[in-house]
Amino acid sequence: MNASDLNALRLPGQPHLHWRGAELWMDGVRLSDLATRFGTPLFVYSKASMLSALAAYQRAFAGRKARVCYAMKANSSLGLLNVFHQAGCGFDIVSGGELERALAVGAPPASIIFSGVGKSRDEMRRALQVGIGCFNVESVGELRALNEVAQSLDRVAPVSLRVNPDVDAQTHPYISTGLKGNKFGIAHRDALAVYQLAASLPGLKVVGIDCHIGSQITIVGPYLDAMDRVLDLVQAIEAAGIPIEHIDFGGGLGIQYQDESPPGADDVWAQLFARMDARGFGQRAVMIEPGRSLVGNAGVCLTQVMYLKPGEQKNFCIVDAAMSELPRPALYQAYHHIVPLQQLAANAQGQMWDVVGPVCESGDWIGRDRALAVQDGDVLAVLSAGAYCMSMASNYNTRPRPAEVLVDGDTARLIRPRETLAQVLAGETI
Numbered sequence: 407m408n409a410s411d412l413n414a415l416r417l418p419g420q421p422h423l424h425w426r427g428a429e430l431w432m433d434g435v436r437l438s439d440l441a442t443r444f445g446t447p448l449f450v451y452s453k454a455s456m457l458s459a460l461a462a463y464q465r466a467f468a469g470r471k472a473r474v475c476y477a478m479k480a481n482s483s484l485g486l487l488n489v490f491h492q493a494g495c496g497f498d499i500v501s502g503g504e505l506e507r508a509l510a511v512g513a514p515p516a517s518i519i520f521s522g523v524g525k526s527r528d529e530m531r532r533a534l535q536v537g538i539g540c541f542n543v544e545s546v547g548e549l550r551a552l553n554e555v556a557q558s559l560d561r562v563a564p565v566s567l568r569v570n571p572d573v574d575a576q577t578h579p580y581i582s583t584g585l586k587g588n589k590f591g592i593a594h595r596d597a598l599a600v601y602q603l604a605a606s607l608p609g610l611k612v613v614g615i616d617c618h619i620g621s622q623i624t625i626v627g628p629y630l631d632a633m634d635r636v637l638d639l640v641q642a643i644e645a646a647g648i649p650i651e652h653i654d655f656g657g658g659l660g661i662q663y664q665d666e667s668p669p670g671a672d673d674v675w676a677q678l679f680a681r682m683d684a685r686g687f688g689q690r691a692v693m694i695e696p697g698r699s700l701v702g703n704a705g706v707c708l709t710q711v712m713y714l715k716p717g718e719q720k721n722f723c724i725v726d727a728a729m730s731e732l733p734r735p736a737l738y739q740a741y742h743h744i745v746p747l748q749q750l751a752a753n754a755q756g757q758m759w760d761v762v763g764p765v766c767e768s769g770d771w772i773g774r775d776r777a778l779a780v781q782d783g784d785v786l787a788v789l790s791a792g793a794y795c796m797s798m799a800s801n802y803n804t805r806p807r808p809a810e811v812l813v814d815g816d817t818a819r820l821i822r823p824r825e826t827l828a829q830v831l832a833g834e835t836i
């Protein structure tokens with residue numbers, strides 16, 4: 407193997423990364439300069455990439471009553487939230503902590519949707535006090551709790567019920583959420599009865615219906631099936647005298663990590679709107695909650711090779727990033743493409759490596775059996791690291807969390823400094 411096969415030019419799903427000569431750039435910034443300036447491991451995001459992913463949804467939504475609420479659990483760093491807020495998005499949140507993040511970037515509370523199966527009464531209270539747009543409720547118990555909290559504050563809570571359309575999103579079991587055996591949502595056959603209960607409770611006002619069938623979905627079929635199931639319910643609920651102002655269709659659209667070819671957001675929504683039009687729902691307000699598809703391919707994680715450890719059965723390339731900031735391989739056996747920031751000369755010798763982190767777990771790997779021409783000290787880019795990486799980062803092994811940089815054209819701005827050990831230890835006592 408020689409280096410031109412190895413450090414392949416291939417950059418799946420990455421229009422904002424490109425080679426200039428032998429070096430990898432993001433938009434107008436050379437990535438190796440950022441590694442030198444800010445250290446590694448380092449997350450780097452392209453603002454242009456985020457906005458172009460959003461534009462695909464906006465194209466499909468032109469002339470419609472539709473709003474994008476960015477699902478911030480994919481990546482909740484304030485610097486990224488601000489980009490989406492400035493671009494007109496609302497937010498989908500799943501905790502009181504995420505509510506404070508949305509407020510911190512100046513999001514109008516009415517543009518915030520509160521999802522999740524386990525909202526606490528404290529979280530409900532704060533969300534009611536600031537006046538969020540909608541609670542997506544997932545159980546009868548939660549409905550009753552929200553009613554009590556709202557009445558105790560002398561308020562009326564706007565609610566949608568998250569219904570489970572019972573369609574198979576054909577994705578990884580840990581990120582599939584729309585099937586019967588799942589903890590999420592209210593069963594399709596119970597939905598009408600729960601809507602009738604909701605409509606009878608004085609502290610609640612029914613405003614919509616919600617579903618979210620899973621994540622990293624790469625085909626349109628499950629979405630179309632879910633839309634039909636949801637529209638059937640809307641008809642039944644409205645026939646029972648309960649108006650549904652908006653349909654919240656969740657998120658879940660996949661991205662290209664390796665050789666997937668997910669449909670474009672504009673294509674998916676052209677088909678979904680055609681279905682809604684055909685069934686007479688073309689004028690209904692729509693909300694969506696995309697996360698991964700807006701940020702996943704906007705981010706890379708830069709990590710330096712610490713040691714090369716060739717072995718009898720496997721060669722290990724030990725890098726300074728780990729499952730503590732790149733948890734998806736350990737959690738879902740996920741694939742992230744890995745490329746060196748500098749391609750070696752065409753005659754460089756390379757071989758197969760398992761790229762692993764320093765954390766003391768055999769599950770701490772980032773890529774297996776990768777053909778790479780690498781040397782100690784090289785910096786690698788782990789691609790498609792914008793979603794469900796930094797937002798899931800932990801301090802396992804007492805590792806401070808990485809820094810984050812936002813690239814805007816040819817400028818790069820630190821949006822989160824590297825965490826210090828003092829910050830990690832703060833608050834603990836002997």
Ligand SMILES: *Cc1c(COP(=O)(O)O)cnc(C)c1O
Pocket residue numbers: 477479480498521522618620621622656657658659695696697698699
């Ligand atoms: C996670 C989640 C999303 C976002 O999912 P993506 O796959 O990142 O688009 C949207 N809505 C709800 C309720 C979620 O739990």
